Amino acid sequence: MTYQLTIEPLGQTIDIEEGQTVLDACLRAGVWLPHACGHGLCGTCKVQTLEGELDHGEASPFALMDFEREEAKCLACCARPMSDMVIEADIEPDPDAQCLPLMDFTAEVVRIEALTPTIKGVFLRIEGEPLQFQPGQYVNVWIGKEATPRAFSIASPPSAGEIELNIRLVPGGSATTYVHEQLQVGDRLQLSGPLGRFFVRKSDPRPLVFMAGGSGLSSPRSMILDLLESGDPREIVLVQARAMPPSCTTATPSRHWHGSMTTSRTCRCCRASPSKATGPESVAMCTTSQAATSATTSAAGAPTCAGRRR
Numbered sequence: 597m598t599y600q601l602t603i604e605p606l607g608q609t610i611d612i613e614e615g616q617t618v619l620d621a622c623l624r625a626g627v628w629l630p631h632a633c634g635h636g637l638c639g640t641c642k643v644q645t646l647e648g649e650l651d652h653g654e655a656s657p658f659a660l661m662d663f664e665r666e667e668a669k670c671l672a673c674c675a676r677p678m679s680d681m682v683i684e685a686d687i688e689p690d691p692d693a694q695c696l697p698l699m700d701f702t703a704e705v706v707r708i709e710a711l712t713p714t715i716k717g718v719f720l721r722i723e724g725e726p727l728q729f730q731p732g733q734y735v736n737v738w739i740g741k742e743a744t745p746r747a748f749s750i751a752s753p754p755s756a757g758e759i760e761l762n763i764r765l766v767p768g769g770s771a772t773t774y775v776h777e778q779l780q781v782g783d784r785l786q787l788s789g790p791l792g793r794f795f796v797r798k799s800d801p802r803p804l805v806f807m808a809g810g811s812g813l814s815s816p817r818s819m820i821l822d823l824l825e826s827g828d829p830r831e832i833v834l835v836q837a838r839a840m841p842p843s844c845t846t847a848t849p850s851r852h853w854h855g856s857m858t859t860s861r862t863c864r865c866c867r868a869s870p871s872k873a874t875g876p877e878s879v880a881m882c883t884t885s886q887a888a889t890s891a892t893t894s895a896a897g898a899p900t901c902a903g904r905r906r
């Protein structure tokens with residue numbers, strides 16, 4: 597059965613299926629609601645019910661207390677409709693948000709690269725309709741026999757054609773261990789996206805500073821490559837932290853972004869220039885990255901190595 601869900605203060609009415617959560621219905625309709633854990637534990641998705649009946653589902657009694665239930669509050673990630681509903685959510689309109697609808701996809705693994713000893717680059721070709729996303733967003737991926745999906749940020753820009761994920765091995769982690777030990781080229785994965793509210797405010801003309809470590813570089817990488825491609829004139833500074841034994845700095849190649857930079861900027865780390873780069877992402881050795889150091893990339897001036905290591 598299909599009900600009607602109206603979201604205030606937007607005044608937008610969308611369809612919601614019986615058994616579907618309020619959050620899922622909103623995201624699939626391109627209406628963003630604040631959320632985090634996605635399963636009733638954190639309370640980030642709390643909204644006010646103005647009209648209608650609902651089932652609170654698995655909402656934790658700590659995230660949604662009894663008195664809040666009596667005040668007709670609910671957790672959007674757990675609440676399922678039992679009638680047409682009207683909710684009021686704390687939504688701040690953002691002129692830079694593209695409000696892309698959440699969709700389900702099947703993707704084929706076309707390439708797997710060892711970026712560091714603990715991070716694999718997994719390249720996916722989406723089957724059917726392309727996955728549209730804003731640089732900085734992430735996808736939920738069903739891996740192996742895991743019942744619940746795992747979140748991974750998209751490391752490639754929207755222009756890439758392939759979706760690149762940089763997946764760090766979590767010691768004892770079931771999904772990331774599967775990726776590092778069993779995932780093969782040719783495997784097909786289910787995923788849903790885009791998700792997340794992390795993107796560049798292009799309407800804000802101020803310079804940009806990104807801070808990232810390890811596979812946390814994925815989102816900044818997608819955003820920075822997209823900015824460079826679009827010829828964004830602003831200064832871009834990337835501060836990258838990494839913690840690794842010194843031996844890794846000479847044993848593992850780091851991928852540089854020189855080829856993607858549009859000017860003849862020279863890397864402050866290894867002094868490589870775009871002319872020395874062999875492609876958009878040439879493989880080069882950064883000799884100055886030592887253990888637990890941080891590097892700074894100024895895309896407007898002389899960039900240092902934007903290495904791909906945690």
Ligand SMILES: Cc1cc2nc3c(=O)[nH]c(=O)nc-3n(C[C@H](O)[C@H](O)[C@H](O)COP(=O)(O)OP(=O)(O)OC[C@H]3O[C@@H](n4cnc5c(N)ncnc54)[C@H](O)[C@@H]3O)c2cc1C
Nearest residue numbers: 734746747748749762763764766768769770771772811814
């Ligand atoms: C929005 C978002 C974007 C993300 N993007 C990326 C990304 O681009 N690349 C990436 O490698 N990871 C990313 N992560 C983290 C990634 O989702 C987890 O590392 C992954 O779900 C772990 O799954 P697992 O099955 O291997 O571990 P699980 O079996 O789920 O967990 C095993 C143990 O490790 C702990 N654990 C789980 N994840 C982490 C973690 N990240 N750090 C420390 N301890 C952890 C758990 O609490 C548990 O004790 C992202 C997470 C979020 C929420």
Ligand code: FES
Nearest residue numbers: 632634637639673
């Ligand atoms: S998103 Fe955490 S409780 Fe709903």
